[in-house]
Amino acid sequence: MLAARLTPIFAAAFAVLYLLAEQLNIALVTYHPRIREWGWLTEAPRNGPSMYWYGWLATAFVGACLVCLISLPYTARRMVPTWIGWGVPLATMLAFVFLLRAFFFR
């Protein structure tokens, strides 16, 4: 069944790609809240702060869809381990706790 094959891969890929997008600041779109304008890819701030969170989500979503598409032939031959669907997101959450620790130890 397609959902059994692809959903654990999507969850794992989304988490890893989101972490990479956030750390490397790879955003598909940028929002400039003060002037209420959108821009493509990662843009420098324009007249106020810029927001990349929507762009990171879009990067992770598109990337995870591509990973699922690429892994489709592989999953037809081999069983995808179910634990990656929750284990990788859990590891990513822990990685964020580590990466953002500076906020809590100032």
Added chain:
Amino acid sequence: MIVFLLILHGLCSVALLGAVTHQALSVWWPSRKARGLVTSFRAVHGAKFTNGIILLFLATFILGGVIYPPYRLAVRTYLESARLWTVNGSFELKEQFVAISLGMLPFYWHVWRQPLDEALAGARRATVALLCFAVWFGFLTGHVVNNVRGIF
């Protein structure tokens, strides 16, 4: 309008909190008999909450995304200038936890789909625990941030 959306975001998150906690306790601390308040809370059919949890998560997430720009302009700048690093960092963590949970939703839907697959019992426990943690963390952080400085 933003205040209305913020309140709606909070109300959706309360409903989500209740649903996901029901489901988490039904698998981590199950009860067969619904005698008192606590046992009744645990003695629910967890799988029946799945679609509701997904819909509430999406609604709360979208509303949070809509009210995020006013937060970025008015609240975060205040948190930075007031050097409230723990509050600011907690919101940063919330942002990342809910994003990762969003990506996990299709897998969560798959493992909780009825009829329940016994082979996926462990995945069900793990996914609902992660989702429950992210929702509780997000709710408490949002509540504290709103107490420090609300959107206006």
